Amino acid sequence: MNYIVLDLEWNQGRKDSYNSKRLPFEVIEIGAAKLDDNFNIIDQYGSIVKPKIHRHLHPAIRELLNYDETLLRTGRPFYEVYREFEEWCGDDYIFCTWGPLDLIHLQQNMDYYYFKNLPYPLKYYDVQEIFAVTKLGDKNKHPSLEKAVEKMKIPIDGAFHCAKNDAYYTARVFQKMSHRKLSDMYSVDCYHYPTCEEEEITLKHINSIEYISRTFPDKTTAMEDSFISSMHCYKCNRELKPKIKWFSNNTNQICVGKCWTHGLQCGKIKFKPTKYDEVFVIKKVEKINKRDYEKIKNRQKNIQLRRMEKRHQKQNENVS
Numbered sequence: 001m002n003y004i005v006l007d008l009e010w011n012q013g014r015k016d017s018y019n020s021k022r023l024p025f026e027v028i029e030i031g032a033a034k035l036d037d038n039f040n041i042i043d044q045y046g047s048i049v050k051p052k053i054h055r056h057l058h059p060a061i062r063e064l065l066n067y068d069e070t071l072l073r074t075g076r077p078f079y080e081v082y083r084e085f086e087e088w089c090g091d092d093y094i095f096c097t098w099g100p101l102d103l104i105h106l107q108q109n110m111d112y113y114y115f116k117n118l119p120y121p122l123k124y125y126d127v128q129e130i131f132a133v134t135k136l137g138d139k140n141k142h143p144s145l146e147k148a149v150e151k152m153k154i155p156i157d158g159a160f161h162c163a164k165n166d167a168y169y170t171a172r173v174f175q176k177m178s179h180r181k182l183s184d185m186y187s188v189d190c191y192h193y194p195t196c197e198e199e200e201i202t203l204k205h206i207n208s209i210e211y212i213s214r215t216f217p218d219k220t221t222a223m224e225d226s227f228i229s230s231m232h233c234y235k236c237n238r239e240l241k242p243k244i245k246w247f248s249n250n251t252n253q254i255c256v257g258k259c260w261t262h263g264l265q266c267g268k269i270k271f272k273p274t275k276y277d278e279v280f281v282i283k284k285v286e287k288i289n290k291r292d293y294e295k296i297k298n299r300q301k302n303i304q305l306r307r308m309e310k311r312h313q314k315q316n317e318n319v320s
Contacts, residue, residue: 001037002036008031010026010028010105022112027078029046029048031164045085045167047084050077055072123188125186127174128145131148131177133185190282193272209285213228215276218279235262241258244256265287266293
């Protein structure tokens with residue numbers, strides 16, 4: 001099996017335009033590096049895509065890129081470039097990207113041009129997340145590719161924010177990381193999500209388990225579902241004894257339970273919107289230690305205190 005390290009550059013238009021609603025981010029460059037099963041770079045791919053929808057670069061995009069509309073006009077249409085790229089990838093491969101956005105925007109463009117969907121469920125390696133876990137010790141960090149290249153002491157031979165160059169740098173970072181636990185560090189792309197119970201996905205890892213649910217009308221309905229709100233051990237599937245009940249942390253839900261055999265475990269729920277104004281749920285149950293437990297407990301207390309302060313403030317305003 002080969003590893004296809006993918007990187008895209010894309011442009012965007014005005015949010016209020018009709019075309020922006022149909023295709024908010026239009027791919028203008030596809031870059032990739034192909035690694036064999038020994039993580040050697042065996043080939044590279046790069047091509048400029050001539051935009052059809054957003055022909056003028058958005059100011060924020062223009063600041064990032066090292067080229068302008070003059071070069072874009074020399075490119076080829078997306079459908080032509082993607083067919084070539086698809087053939088270049090071959091049959092047996094897995095995508096690797098720096099963050100989850102490249103695969104999302106690639107599939108948006110594929111849908112716009114009526115290409116066949118990528119395999120479902122689509123597993124891939126998020127090199128940014130793997131780097132954050134293995135090198136920074138915090139999966140919630142989102143380091144830039146430039147910082148990773150600098151930390152790994154990789155020579156800089158070309159400009160960043162060029163898809164072919166960024167794919168090469170991502171491949172070099174991927175090469176330099178330990179691959180002993182790689183088979184357990186995959187992610188699943190959720191651009192295409194389960195629409196019924198039969199399509200729901202369960203992903204088992206060494207110290208966690210993840211569920212991707214079918215769609216629900218809204219967040220409240222999702223949390224009323226017994227399977228979504230229940231907590232079971234990632235290892236033995238026994239029901240966990242509640243230690244901290246579900247509470248809202250920004251847009252997510254968090255709780256903590258305990259298995260008498262496999263210890264403390266944290267449950268996290270993310271609500272993902274669909275284009276039909278519904279939601280689906282990504283629920284993860286993972287092993288934690290006592291320090292993590294205390295952090296979550298303190299976070300819950302701080303959220304409760306802030307809510308109490310806001311209520312008191314409103315009451316005082318009403319009285320005055």
